[in-house]
């Protein structure tokens with residue numbers, strides 16, 4: 271049995287509770303993580319009495335009264351101290367209605383409170399009471415399940431998941447975060463209750479989904495989400511990637527497994543959530559663009575364009591940020607085939623310049639995505655493809671050194687053009703700007719002000735404008 275580590279928060283809570291004469295325990299994630307050797311700074315305290323009253327006294331002891339957040343409606347309070355986030359709650363009993371995951375709550379005993387917890391491994395408590403400080407209270411075999419690495423509910427899983435369907439997402443999330451197995455009975459109960467996910471707000475579902483995305487093996491998590499029947503209820507586009515079609519005895523690859531493989535490969539190289547999202551969505555439009563051609567076999571022409579459009583719709587529906595994060599994912603989806611085109615023997619400088627210009631700051635992320643996109647089972651092929659990409663990287667580097675297009679700013683601004691010809695903002699300004707940009711990307715002029723000025727004069731003349739100097 272493990273000693274609980276010396277901890278200023280737990281000791282203080284213990285002293286305050288002794289004065290209050292109320293039984294108090296640390297419970298849930300913190301207890302689980304102590305036994306898993308993943309020390310955590312989230313501490314959940316449960317008291318048989320008022321969580322808010324206890325929290326207020328603890329806050330006073332820490333001289334943090336002003337920072338205490340009280341949620342009267344929930345009977346909970348939250349305090350930050352050092353790097354700890356401490357949540358206080360009074361022991362409670364919960365009962366559920368059919369149409370909502372929000373329970374009816376009444377005061378209860380410690381046993382009632384343990385009973386309402388989602389998983390046995392999350393339902394262990396440690397006493398902070400003077401008489402038995404440090405004693406583990408494990409009413410549902412949490413320790414055994416922790417050792418066997420099993421996700422299991424304390425009560426009947428059918429009832430547990432139906433009461434609060436978010437727990438199904440949490441089961442998958444913990445399975446992948448901790449590398450645990452969901453117990454068979456639990457898994458079946460999830461399959462039976464998967465449709466109940468519809469009563470959970472999409473924000474909560476996505477909180478869990480993004481935790482899966484940030485785990486070491488997000489692809490594995492998504493595979494479980496599908497086999498548990500959950501995925502289709504909030505992410506039908508991803509589900510649609512699943513499966514293989516055969517024509518003239520030619521099969522295309524299963525885009526679901528391919529995508530998850532790319533995602534897991536990329537996850538080994540980056541913790542960036544949005545780059546991982548780009549991997550998740552890079553082939554999302556393959557089902558829509560799939561055609562079979564007698565000669566060419568299976569094709570997915572334009573899936574990068576259609577995919578880019580789908581990104582926006584998907585982000586909107588899933589209530590993900592509609593800001594530069596979304597545009598970044600769109601950009602990578604749109605460009606994910608471009609580096610492949612650059613692996614050809616003969617590549618024009620103009621093609622290299624255009625990619626640098628369009629990818630901008632994100633060129634390295636794009637290359638990382640493309641390298642992860644190689645999922646061939648043939649090691650020779652993989653080696654060859656990677657070598658090709660290395661060559662592309664070199665060429666891009668050379669072009670960048672020469673032309674500095676990564677953070678390209680036009681050598682002449684709209685303002686410059688308006689002043690030069692004494693004209694107001696107008697279509698002509700845009701036309702001239704575009705002509706200059708295209709000439710630079712095509713390598714007709716250098717990326718500098720002098721050559722741009724010459725071209726500007728010529729273009730202005732064509733448009734009937736008089737150069738004023």
Ligand code: ATP
Nearest residue numbers: 297298299300312314386387388392393434436437
């Ligand atoms: P992490 O902080 O890594 O997400 P955690 O186990 O601490 O893991 P929290 O969401 O912080 O998870 O919840 C704290 C505790 O509250 C859990 O350990 C569990 O006992 C309980 N809990 C949280 N959500 C639910 C739920 N939907 N149903 C039942 N119990 C829950």
Ligand code: MG
Nearest residue numbers: 299300312313
């Ligand atoms: Mg927690």
